[in-house]
Amino acid sequence: MTVKLIDIPKIEDRRGNLSVIEHDCIPFEIKRVYYLYDVPSDSYRGGHSHKAQSEFLVALSGSFEVVLDDGFKKHRIMLNKPHRGLLIPTKTWRELDNFSSGAVCLVLASGVFEEEDYIRDYSEFKSSVST
Structure with a gap:
């Protein structure tokens, strides 16, 4: 599994749009759902990697940037559309920053919270990843 932007099916209607994330949209079973909101624009979230868990991030409202690091290269992705999500596989360092006012980040995770799955020290x- 690699880092990938995934379009979420969107049903457009004059009354408003609707998007659905079902079993064929992301390549894992969802075990946990959480969301980030009211993040000050000068703050960041993340700053970790997972040993076993994969995640799918969606900007439900507003925008934010995700800095991804595989241990060799870093790149930055802006999330700002509620019908597009970012698949982050295991062993990928992530930091989220540049939150706009009112931004909401939805996270769908392949595992339940287990502290031992986190790598919180960058070194x-x-x-x-170098071994």
Whole structure:
């Protein structure tokens, strides 16, 4: 599995749009759902990697940027459309920043919360991907 932007099916209607995330949209079973909101524009979230868990991020409202790092290269992706999500596989360092006012980040995760799945130290992350 690689980092990938995925279009979420969108049903357009004059009364408003509707998007649905079902079993064929993302390549894992959803075990946990959480969301970030009211993040000050000068703050960041994330700053970790997962050993086993994959995640799918969607900007439900507003925008934010995701800095992705595989241990060798970094790149930045802007999320600002509620019908497009970002698939983040295991062993990918992520940081979220530049939150706009009113931004809401939805996260669909392949696993339940387990602290031992997190790598929160960047040098430890670098060591884990270089071996």
